[in-house]
Amino acid sequence: MLTIGFIGAGQMAQAMVKGWQKREEIHQVVYAPTAEKQVASELGIQVVDTPAKVWEQADMVVLAMKPQDLQTVADELRLVRMQKPEVIIVSVLAGGTLKELHQVLGERLVIARAVSNINVALRYGYTGLAFDQYVDASTRGAIAMLFLELGKTDEYPEQKLSVVSALAGSGPAFVAAFVKSYQAVGQQLGLTEDQAQVIALQTLTGTGINMTETPLSATQLANLAIAAGVSTNAGYSYLTQGQLEEVLSGAVSATMDKNEQGDIS
Ligand SMILES: NC(=O)C1=CN([C@@H]2O[C@H](COP(=O)(O)OP(=O)(O)OC[C@H]3O[C@@H](n4cnc5c(N)ncnc54)[C@H](OP(=O)(O)O)[C@@H]3O)[C@@H](O)[C@H]2O)C=CC1
Numbered sequence: 001m002l003t004i005g006f007i008g009a010g011q012m013a014q015a016m017v018k019g020w021q022k023r024e025e026i027h028q029v030v031y032a033p034t035a036e037k038q039v040a041s042e043l044g045i046q047v048v049d050t051p052a053k054v055w056e057q058a059d060m061v062v063l064a065m066k067p068q069d070l071q072t073v074a075d076e077l078r079l080v081r082m083q084k085p086e087v088i089i090v091s092v093l094a095g096g097t098l099k100e101l102h103q104v105l106g107e108r109l110v111i112a113r114a115v116s117n118i119n120v121a122l123r124y125g126y127t128g129l130a131f132d133q134y135v136d137a138s139t140r141g142a143i144a145m146l147f148l149e150l151g152k153t154d155e156y157p158e159q160k161l162s163v164v165s166a167l168a169g170s171g172p173a174f175v176a177a178f179v180k181s182y183q184a185v186g187q188q189l190g191l192t193e194d195q196a197q198v199i200a201l202q203t204l205t206g207t208g209i210n211m212t213e214t215p216l217s218a219t220q221l222a223n224l225a226i227a228a229g230v231s232t233n234a235g236y237s238y239l240t241q242g243q244l245e246e247v248l249s250g251a252v253s254a255t256m257d258k259n260e261q262g263d264i265s
C-alpha cells in the first residue's frame with residue numbers, strides 16, 4: 001500500500017485525490033486547516049488535523065496549498081522533516097522553484113515539482129514534472145508512473161514549467177472561456193442555452209478526440225472541415241488571420257507574469 005498525503009485540500013488536491021482514488025493500492029490522507037470536515041465527507045478519505053500527521057503517515061507528500069502558505073507549512077513540519085527525511089515531496093504549487101523549495105524545506109530532501117491540472121480528477125490531466133539532482137532515476141520513474149495514472153505526463157527542465165503551468169495548469173480555464181464564447185454566440189443567434197451548450201461541448205470533445213485518435217494535425221483537421229473551401233473557410237480565415245493567437249498569447253503571458261510575481265519565501 002502506498003500512502004499519499006496532501007497538505008491543502010483545495011481544487012487541485014481534490015482533483016488528484018479523485019483520480020488516484022480509483023487505485024485500491026493507494027491510500028490517501030489530507031490536511032486542510034478550515035475545510036477538514038467538508039473535505040472528509042466529500043472525498044470519503046482520511047483527514048488529519050496537522051500537516052505533521054500527514055507527513056508521519058505518507059510515503060509521498062503533495063504540497064497543494066497556496067505558495068504563500070509554504071513557510072507556515074514548513075515550520076509546522078520542522079520536527080517530522082528531521083525524524084522522517086525519506087518522505088518524497090511533490091509540489092504542485094504553480095510557483096516556487098526546486099531551489100526555493102529546498103531552501104524552505106531542507107537541502108537534502110527529495111523534492112519534485114508537478115505542474116498539473118484539474119482534469120486529473122477524470123484521469124484526463126496533463127502533468128509536467130521536474131526533478132533535481134537529489135532525485136534518483138527509480139524515484140523519478142515511480143513519480144512519473146503515479147502521474148500517468150492521472151493522464152499524460154512528461155518530464156521538463158524546470159525552467160519550462162512556467163510555460164507548462166500557464167498552458168496546461170491554467171488551460172482548463174482558457175478552454176472553458178472558449179466554450180463559453182462559442183455558447184454565447186449560439187445564443188445570440190437564436191439557439192437556446194441548452195442547444196448552444198450541447199453544440200459547443202460536443203464540437204470541442206469530438207474535435208479533441210478526432211485529433212487524439214488520428215494522426216491529423218490541427219491544420220489537416222481544419223482542412224477536412226473546410227472541404228470545398230466555401231463557408232467554413234470564411235470563418236476559419238477570420239479566426240486564424242484575426243487575433244485569436246494574439247489573444248491567447250496575451251492570456252498566457254498575463255498568467256506567466258502573475259506566477260512569476262508569486263513569492264513563496
Ligand atoms: N486549481 C488549479 O487548477 C491548479 C492549482 N495549482 C496549484 O495548486 C495549489 C492549490 O491551488 P488550489 O487547489 O486551486 O487552491 P485552493 O484555494 O482551492 O486550496 C488551497 C488549500 O490550501 C489550504 N490551506 C490554506 N492555508 C493552509 C496552511 N497554512 N497549511 C496548509 N494548507 C493550507 C486550504 O485549506 P482551507 O480551505 O481549509 O483553508 C485549501 O485546502 C496552488 O499552489 C496552485 O498554484 C496548480 C495547477 C492547477
Ligand SMILES: O=C(O)[C@@H]1CCC=N1
Pocket residue numbers: 094165169170
Ligand atoms: O490560478 C492559479 O494560480 C493556479 C495555477 C495553475 C492553475 N491554477
